[in-house]
Amino acid sequence: MQEELLKQLREITEEEKEILAGRREVEKRIYTRQRDFVIGGKQMLEKGKLIDIRTHTRFVHFPRHSHDYIEIIYMCAGETTHIVNNTERVVLRQGDLLFLNQNATHEIYPARECDIAVNFIVLPEFFDNTFEMIPEENVIRDFLVGSLQQNRRGLDYIYFQVSQVLPVQNLVENLIWSFLHKQGNTRNLNQTTMGLLMLHLTNCTDRISGPNPRQYEQSQMFTVLRYIEDHYRSGTLTELAGQMNQSVAGLSRFIKKQTGWNFRQLLQQKRLNQAVFLLTTTNVTIEEILVAVGYDNSSYFHRIFRERYGTTPKKYRVERKK
Secondary structure (H helix, E strand, O other), X not given: OOHHHHHHHHOOOHHHHXXXXXXXXXXXXXXXXXXXXXXXXXXXXXXXXXXXEEEOOOOOOEEEEEEOOEXXXXXXXXXXXXXXXXXXXXXXXXXXXXXXXXOOOEEEOOOXXXXXXXXXXXXXXXXXXXXXXXXXXXXXXXXXXXXXXXXXXXXXXXXXXXXXXXHHHHHHHHHHHHHHOOOOOHHHHHHHHHHHHHHHHOOOHHHEOOOOHHHHHHHHHHHHHHHXXXXXXXXXXXXXXXXXXXXXXXXXXXXXXXXXXXXXXXXXXXXXXXXXXXXXXXXXXXXXXXXXXXXXXXXXXXXXXXXXXXXXXXXXXXXXXX
């Protein structure tokens, strides 16, 4: 990270000064007005804001809590140790990202002065525009959004070890710079930058890491989704099961449990999404498109397309190109 930014982020905050002067715990009233330690987005964000950042409070154990917003933690320097959902230990090192949804509980062991982390405080509606940058109905997009939305099926947290992925590092640094140097058009810039960040993270499923069983399941599910993204034209559950060294029946049950859909439904969702992309961005004929996305039966393609979108591929193309 740029030294100028790190210098700003290293500054001792007023809260940290009190801790260094003898306060033994965080002052909860800064974070919440509720009896339970649920940190409130309305309290942490200025009125009308959907996203902001704050540096993680060092020198003290941050007790178990949850949030009514999405928290994204980026480790700028050093490391911090997190306990998620009471039992799952995650050590964030420089360049790592940790996404936490509203269902996760979270505590952090004391950080040293050299351990610099930035917390992104994000209301779910911030992602409404950001995720439009990722193709509609993209399975990884839907999986991530589902995991980040309150009362939605999905993961409580996602841990990315992406310190060596330069585009990710640059985009996160751009976001932090934007918040530290207030400028015009900030919301549009931040939503666009976040969209680009999420696009890059969809290519980093091999960098989801962790020693515990829950994170192993996360990594396995992203392997499935990555396979569908790369092999939607001709991929099969049998081939995927062989690559993952699992039985077809066992992998099928696992996919259904994790996503609520079976492999065929996920594959079809991706194919139709790609067909829509080609319909709206190219002049390739509909017959050529259905072959390109993996179908060899025109009647079947037209039937499932109408079931999904309520119209024919031809009418869909005309309407979207007006």
